[in-house]
Amino acid sequence: MKGSCPKHGFQLPNKPEMLEKDQKMDHSNRWIIKTRREQPDLGMRFYPQKKRIWAGFMFEDVISNKYWNQYVNETYPDFQQYLLNEAGDPIAVAQALPLTWDGTMAGLPVGWNDCFLRAAADIEAGRVPNTLAGLEIAIQPEYHGQGISYRMIEALRDKAREHAFQAVIVAVRPSWKMRYPLAPMERYIRWKREDGAPFDPWLRAHWRSGGEILKIAHPSMLIEGSIEQWEEWTGLMFPESGDYVVPEALVPVNIDLDMNIGRYIEPNVWVHHPITTKRLTPPQFT
Ligand SMILES: CC(C)(COP(=O)(O)OP(=O)(O)OC[C@H]1O[C@@H](n2cnc3c(N)ncnc32)[C@H](O)[C@@H]1OP(=O)(O)O)[C@@H](O)C(=O)NCCC(=O)NCCS
Numbered sequence: 194m195k196g197s198c199p200k201h202g203f204q205l206p207n208k209p210e211m212l213e214k215d216q217k218m219d220h221s222n223r224w225i226i227k228t229r230r231e232q233p234d235l236g237m238r239f240y241p242q243k244k245r246i247w248a249g250f251m252f253e254d255v256i257s258n259k260y261w262n263q264y265v266n267e268t269y270p271d272f273q274q275y276l277l278n279e280a281g282d283p284i285a286v287a288q289a290l291p292l293t294w295d296g297t298m299a300g301l302p303v304g305w306n307d308c309f310l311r312a313a314a315d316i317e318a319g320r321v322p323n324t325l326a327g328l329e330i331a332i333q334p335e336y337h338g339q340g341i342s343y344r345m346i347e348a349l350r351d352k353a354r355e356h357a358f359q360a361v362i363v364a365v366r367p368s369w370k371m372r373y374p375l376a377p378m379e380r381y382i383r384w385k386r387e388d389g390a391p392f393d394p395w396l397r398a399h400w401r402s403g404g405e406i407l408k409i410a411h412p413s414m415l416i417e418g419s420i421e422q423w424e425e426w427t428g429l430m431f432p433e434s435g436d437y438v439v440p441e442a443l444v445p446v447n448i449d450l451d452m453n454i455g456r457y458i459e460p461n462v463w464v465h466h467p468i469t470t471k472r473l474t475p476p477q478f479t
Contacts, residue, residue: 242333250418255416284336286331289361291356292312293320294323304414305328322356323358325356330345349361362466364463370443404466414458415459444458444460
């Protein structure tokens, strides 16, 4: 059966069976997954890798900075999974928050940072989560290109199964969008390779793993700071007001010198990994 997205009108070809993924996972017996609950120091030990992986401004989303420690680290350490190499060093992470989702397009969180608000509201209301929202998969740069991302996506799915959740949802940050910051995301997610697979490597990895591309998640992250902060985060100077292409940003950053504010609103892409054999409800591409 072909995957399709009626809203955006693109067709995806048959998904290849998991052969490529299995071939790439020959390290699976040697490397093990441990959670932050099992080894509370893993977060701190992997943090230097995060500083290498992410551009400085990516640590500045206002909502996630407010809630990350409380919910990700303290409330839900079992959902923070680290891949350890033979030496026991963390080389990759898959982070997630449980929340409730009604299975509809309209019921999705708005974007990445809304997952924190939704998880917080669920806890406040005493609702039992039925969905795992992936927040971040990051791999130590020396281990890129070895298929580890597939293992970390699978770790999210396994964790959801373990807790009898019905779905994994991820506001995916397409990894090559930063090379095309002026292309509208709506168009970018339709780009395909010659073999018909999604052009973007990270969207492709989700798709190969069984994920369905649902819709644009926008706004997904909101990063605001003074001009001085943006200069520090990016190493650039912003001599006048306007939109700037900034390294590793998916879309331009707006700089307003009069207001002394730089604003970056990042769009992502909602991907749904069904966990139960039956979808919660069919996606509604309206
Ligand atoms: C994005 C990321 C998780 C991918 O992990 P990875 O282990 O390096 O990727 P994999 O080896 O599993 O490959 C996944 C797909 O990307 C492709 N890919 C990986 N590195 C690539 C590269 N340098 N150039 C082109 N394609 C590449 C692979 O070919 C594969 O696609 P395929 O199966 O169709 O061949 C990793 O690069 C990373 O941590 N990046 C920084 C953090 C990030 O952007 N995280 C995602 C958002 S939360």
